[in-house]
Amino acid sequence: MTKVVNKNISILLSEFIEVRKLTENLFKSLNAEDAVIQSDPFGSPPNWHISHVTWFFHQILRKYGKDISIDKINLNYLNSYYQKFEKILPKNERGKFPRPTISESLLYRETVDKNILTFLEEIDDLNPMLSEIIYDIQLGNQHEMQHQELMVYDFQNYFERFPDPYDNYKPFKIHGSSEFVSKGNIEEMISIPGGIYNLGFSGDAFSYDNELPEHKVYLYPYKIDATPVSNGDFMKFIDDGGYKNYKFWLSDGWDLVQEFKWEAPLYWSKRDGIWIKKDFFGLNPIQLEEPVINVSYYEADAYAKWARKRLPTEAEWEKAASWNEDSNRKSLYPWGDYPPTSENSNLLDSFLWKPSICGSYENGRSFYGCYQMIGDVWEWTCSEYSLYPGFKSKFSEYTDKWAINQKVLRGGSFATPKNQIRNSYRNYFKPHERILFAGFRCVK
């Protein structure tokens, strides 16, 4: 075995080890019965998640001629949606095929881990495929981080159904409220000048292909909410008959309100006149000062219309998060270019397991003064998810084929791993989805 000398490879190796460990930590507190259930067609069984991300690394090994022999594992069960890898088990069938079994999944992980480590340790600096290999492993790490967050959505969705507040997901690590969770003295909306803005990622670090290429867009001057919309504000919309008045709703959204009798965000219910919810802390009243979460695009849009505002475009959101008028450049995060910490944002690695109240993280504000643009809750934008002009795919079927009928979300949530998110990161979901940890802020 050769010694790892390439700095990029050695960073990649430690990231790989860290990512794989965190997935196992998230998984290990589950009982077997809870690990194989698909709680909702939107989600997947946790056991499927941990095997599927392993399958993804397995495909990378295969691509570079390093296939491994895996007995008894039906790899077709683990292919999520890649036509190029042939047979696919439809997403809604995942809960009906609890294979590999949990112990087989863990063994599969161990085998693929060993092979990825050996593969990386043996790479020669002169390998002509070096940059492609580095991208693919980074993609594998990033893909696994995305599934870590999806697993947390599934935990919330699954355990919420049991009325016993203690029959709940038990995080391997949970920190009490951070000292940075405090309310600043906040103006309601912040003015952002218009003009030409360069939308998208720029820099040398990892980004997905859908953040590229950076390109010019024109923005009119606008005002943006300093914080995400709070539960307290959202309750005013509910109390004012927001869910009962078609005038606030897009047509498809109003159909959903009628059909599914929506009257509040997902997971809310009313007991003795008080809105409550079961989350990772049990059954508790809805906290007025926390950002509203688990709302669909339609609910966000209806609220904005009721408030005589609108949802931002992704360019308006990104400029408010990124642009620094003093240095005349964009930053990777609202606070600058250095990575997130639990002093400037609430991401998975803070292990708070809930959004922080609106106005937290004074250190995490953008140049213009916006709070919590990274972390806490994903923010719906009104932009359609389409590929930027000049887009070039770096891994087919990953980001490209989804550019239809989805809305862009920005900023990450309290369940997003810190190494995944940045200002230019584009998430996308169908407008009716409520299971992801999404909220929003408005503009006018």
Ligand SMILES: [Fe+2]
């Ligand atoms: Fe996946």
